Amino acid sequence: KAGVTQTPRYLIKTRGQQVTLSCSPISGHRSVSWYQQTPGQGLQFLFEYFSETQRNKGNFPGRFSGRQFSNSRSEMNVSTLELGDSALYLCASSFGQWGPQHFGDGTRLSIL
Amino acid sequence: AQTVTQSQPEMSVQEAETVTLSCTYDTSESDYYLFWYKQPPSRQMILVIRQEAYKQQNATENRFSVNFQKAAKSFSLKISDSQLGDAAMYFCAYRSAGTGNQFYFGTGTSLTVIP
Numbered sequence: 001k002a003g004v005t006q007t008p009r010y011l012i013k014t015r016g017q018q019v020t021l022s023c024s025p026i027s028g029h030r031s032v033s034w035y036q037q038t039p040g041q042g043l044q045f046l047f048e049y050f051s052e053t054q055r056n057k058g059n060f061p062g063r064f065s066g067r068q069f070s071n072s073r074s075e076m077n078v079s080t081l082e083l084g085d086s087a088l089y090l091c092a093s094s095f096g097q098w099g100p101q102h103f104g105d106g107t108r109l110s111i112l
Numbered sequence: 113a114q115t116v117t118q119s120q121p122e123m124s125v126q127e128a129e130t131v132t133l134s135c136t137y138d139t140s141e142s143d144y145y146l147f148w149y150k151q152p153p154s155r156q157m158i159l160v161i162r163q164e165a166y167k168q169q170n171a172t173e174n175r176f177s178v179n180f181q182k183a184a185k186s187f188s189l190k191i192s193d194s195q196l197g198d199a200a201m202y203f204c205a206y207r208s209a210g211t212g213n214q215f216y217f218g219t220g221t222s223l224t225v226i227p
Contacts, residue, residue, distance in 0.1 A: 033214070033215065035217075042203075042217060042218070042219040042220055043203065043217040043220075045214050045215060045216070045217075048214060056213070056214040058214070088155070090157065092157070100147060100159045100162050101147075101157075101159070101215065102159070103149075103156055103157035103158075104156070105154075105155060105156050106155060106156075
């Protein structure tokens with residue numbers, strides 16, 4: 001069974017641009033969560049989608065948004081990029097509401 | 113809001129020895145799940161062990177076991193017979209069993225295994 005796939009692996013952007021990250025969950029998993037990981041803040045929850053509906057949202061500005069498609073694939077969008085958005089963005093999927101999460105390798109986003 | 117605290121930013125252990133990583137959490141809920149995740153230098157997070165709060169028996173997975181103290185809100189991870197491949201960042205995580213059940217992660221403990 002294929003794991004969680006995140007694309008791209010690395011991304012370099014400049015301030016003010018926008019970016020879209022993609023996550024394909026494990027087949028059969030309907031829940032997808034996104035996290036921002038930085039050395040100083042650790043793992044911070046961004047949002048979670050279940051069956052195309054946003055179920056939870058963390059404490060991030062509206063520049064961070066996401067969506068989930070009918071095949072459970074999810075995208076995360078960040079608009080008007082800031083230097084502080086440089087981070088590893090992790091996606092995780094789970095089968096049910098309380099199942100353990102399976103993580104992808106992440107997308108390393110660098111803002112110049 | 114729930115918080116998860118890992119008070120040991122770094123730990124080291126001799127190969128074949130035993131090490132315990134600490135985790136405490138704060139919650140007013142009675143039904144929840146606790147997890148330990150491992151993130152090796154290759155960076156993919158891997159589930160190590162999971163504990164349901166309603167279960168009194170401590171979870172074990174081969175060389176990994178937990179000491180779950182619900183009243184004390186403590187959830188420590190014990191690694192026995194440490195191996196070089198155990199070197200990684202370890203994260204403790206909490207998830208409520210109720211609505212709004214997002215994951216809360218600790219800041220992690222970096223484990224070094226000394227040959």
